[in-house]
Amino acid sequence: MRVAAVAAHFGRDLDQCLAKIDTIVAAARSQGVELLVFPDATLGGYLGDLGGRDATGLPPALAEDSPEIARVAAVAGDMVVCLGYREAADGAHHNSAVCLTGDGVLGRHRKVHQPVGESTAYRAGDRFAAFDTPLGRIGMLIDYDKTFPEAARALAGDGAHVVACLSAWPASLTHRAPRLVQDRQSRLFDLYDCARAAENQVVWVSANQTGAMGRLRFLGQAKVVGPGGDVLARTWAKAGLALASLDVAAEVSRARLVLSHLAERRPEAYLPASTSPLRSSP
Structure with a gap:
């Protein structure tokens, strides 16, 4: 399978966003890509600030x-x-991702974990679920979701061999580095991608916005990570396509052949000490 993650900037103008999608899809198709993951907020862009001073307006x-x-x-x-957008549903708005083909929608995800300031624009989602596609079982996360190990683990436990992580992940607002590659958020972004792939022994396809929106400066760094945590392709900070060819089922099976993290879990040992059935009463 040929999989690719997109690093690109998407702003408020929907016509421009759609034109850019057309161009990127055409370029990916010419390279034989079967799974293409766009960033969070592909249609209409992300927020311009997380501190309540957003002069860009809402997507x-x-x-x-x-x-x-x-x-x-x-x-x-x-x-x-897979692509992201601001979803209007049931009188609320969500930071959402959709996975589709020409035959229709295959799966959806609403971002569950919200950084400070995002709740004014979006209502949080409440579940993680994998879904079937012509390429196998896939799960989706949206940027801050990947900070929490339980999110990726829930998708792997639901049978996902591929996790598409769509991000609009910015550089630090409080300790901004002179160069993006030196930014602490740049380090964390890469760390989470590799750790979540290795923890769950899945293929991780991580897309991200580039450029800037309001006060936010996005990191790029789209990548494809193998189930051993090894980076197979990446874009660094510039716009581009991180493309890798691999046999997903074979790679996941090989990674889990000797040590299978999901099968070897010990849930009974993960309970808080005060409620663990293994803890003796005083």
Whole structure:
């Protein structure tokens, strides 16, 4: 399978976003890509600030059956494409991701974990679930979700062999480094990608925004990580396509042949000491 993660900037103009999607999908198709993962907020961009001083306005809100998403599905054709957008549903807005082909939607995810300031624009999701695709079982996370090991573990436990992580991950706002590669958030972004892949022995496809929106400066660093935590392809800070060819089922099986992290878990030992059945009463 040829999988690719996108590093690119997407702003408020939906027509420009759709045109850029068209161009990137065409470039990926010419290279035989079967799974293409775009960043968070592909349609309409992310927030411009997380501190309540956002001068960029909110991203446009789209329903799940919006013509914009239908257009992306038509462009995807037989390619499996994941992308992010601000979803309008049931009187609320969510930071959402959708996975689709020309045949329709395969799976959805609403971001569960919210950084400070995001709750003014989005309502948090409440679940992690993998789903079946023509390429196998896949799960999706949205940027801050990957900070929490339980999120990726829930998807792996639900049978996902591939996790698509869609991000609009910025550099630090409080300790900004002169160069993106020196930024502490740059280090954490890479660390989480590799650790979550290795912990769960899955293929990790990590896309991210580039450029800037308001006060936020995005890191890029799209990558494909193997189930041993090894980076197979990456873009660094610039826009581009991180593309890797691999047999997902074979790679995951090989990684789990001797040490299978999911099978060897000991959930009974993970309970808090005060509630663990193994703790003796005083």
